[in-house]
Amino acid sequence: MKTRNQWLTAPLAVGLAAGLLGGCGTKEGSGNSGDEVVMGMSDEVLATDPASGYDPGSWLLFNNVFQSLLSFPKGSSVPQPEAAEKCGFDNGSSTIFRCTLRDGLKFSNGNTLAAKDVKYSFERALKINDKAGPAPVMLSTIDTIKTPDEKTVVFNLKVPDATFPSKIASGAGSIIDHTEYAFDELRTDKKAVGSGPYKLDSFSDAGADFSVNESYRGTAETKNNGVTMKFFHGDQKALAASFKRRDIDLAYRGLTAGDIAELERSKDSSDKDVEIVEGTSAEVQHLVFNVNDPVVGKIGVRKAIAYLVDRDALVRDVYQSTATPLYSIVPAGIGAHNTAFFDTYGGSPQPAKAAKALRNAGVNSKVKLTLWATPSRYGPATVQEFEAIAKQLNTSGLFDATVKSVETEQYEKDIAAGRYGVYVKGWVPDYPDPDNFTQPFFDKDNVLGNNFENEEITGRIIPDTAAAADRTTVEEDFGKLQDIVAAELPILPLWQGKQYAVAHDGIAGLEWTLDASTVFRFWEISKA
Helix, strand or coil: CCCCCCCCCCCCCCCCCCCCCCCCCCEEEECCCCCCCEEEEECCCCCCCCCCCCHHHHHHHHHHHCCEEECCCHHHHHHHHEEEEEECCCCCCCCCCEEEECCCEEECCCCCHHHHHHHHHHHHHHHHCCCCHHHHCCCCEEEEEEEEEEEEEEEECCCCCHHHHHCCCCHHCCCCCCCCCCCCCCCCCCCCCCCCCCCEEEEEEEEEHHHEEEEEEEEECCCCCCEEEEEEECHHHHHHHHCCCCCCCEEEEECCCHHHHHHHHHHHCCCEEEEEEEEECEEEEEEEEECCCCCCCCCCHHHHHHHHCCCCHHHHCCCCCCEECCCCCCCCCCCCCCHHHHHHCCCCCCCHHHHHHHHHHHCCCEEEEEEEEEEHCCCCHHHHHHHHHHHHHCCCCCCEEEEEECCCHHHHHHHCCCCCCCEEEEEEECCCCHHHHHHHHHHHCCCCCCCCCCHHHCCCCHHHHHHHCCHHHHHHHHHHHHHHHHCCCCCEEEECCCCCEEEECCCEHHHHCCCCCCCCHHHHHHEE
């Protein structure tokens, strides 16, 4: 399962009420005013088929090659029409969502995009229901889809879901050509046919080439002639070296905190043409506790850890201030954020309170503990971070903590089998709403796999907040949820990231690709 999160005070995503949203102006073709851009990324692109990919790299591809009915405009957390001319819930209904397509939509192969393609796209994703795809989490509220005519799509939802517009504005809403994709199996040829601003010309282990899609009709206006991506497969050193050699124009997702700090220094001295763009982000990382574990299954042990972890030191020493301390499960900049963990456990280590929590739990000897990480999924800094946490715990004299790490595939299998007591999970949001930081973590069949259940959260708060079309009315319930999690401690929030891209002189527009929507917009980037 993938992960996501970000940081500016992004407004709470507004749920679409009964009224229909009007469409933005159609861009007939594109500007094509700049040269081709070459970018490097250390994240993997795990899929080219939208029914499978549910990771940041794959969604980067989807957001540029495929259209969705709605999309997030630059700098906004409110979805607006994209392939649709207008969308909204039917009057008096919170479960019937209707969209009317804009005129002239075509796929990059020249085929017309009609309502049947939209219906096919969603029904196919649900049919395949790939565990590595978005359907199980993002599309589960869809009951039936009807197409009364070639331009109209009507979604009938199983339950009220005010976040549905945001969900389908993400990569989960990618529209495919029904003639190009089998209904009951994934496409495996590494090709993609969409109606977005770009065409995928080639995809290999080394990289991917994208050209401007001249058939595109939507709200984006391209500012380059194409984009070439070079893949570095988690090799952050190679990515940094490639940037320094000017083999790539820009680097995104994968530079270490040390690389960014070094580039900052070079920018201030000899290398004046390096630009470091810092954007808002809601990427988060948590310690996860298996509440059935014989050690951390005791609430007193979890509380002791919460009293001892020094987030400021982790952010300063491990991440060199490229992240900020996080004190709740809903990050800063997302509506309903509070500081429940700071209010409960403080912002600095409190060994006396940790010792008392252990005594109250009947623990009178050092707690032996293993912290599990997977550097191949969350980066090598995660191991360094966990070693720092282990040292913090051990310095208190209350713990005997060690760190182990395994590759991602084995890591996920072991979590599912309940073999770990404490482990790491990161999250990069699918859409900027507090629902996306709560429902995937604490509803039934959640992504954490830590055996935590709370009836008030699953039985009342999650369904009630999901049904609220006016998102300003959910803050009290989301605040209650955050307070419950801080009290019961199934997870311990650690940090909230910052989003960076670095570029050489002549690259412009990166500031419009780094916002809380997590949409990296190829079309905004230009090269002089």
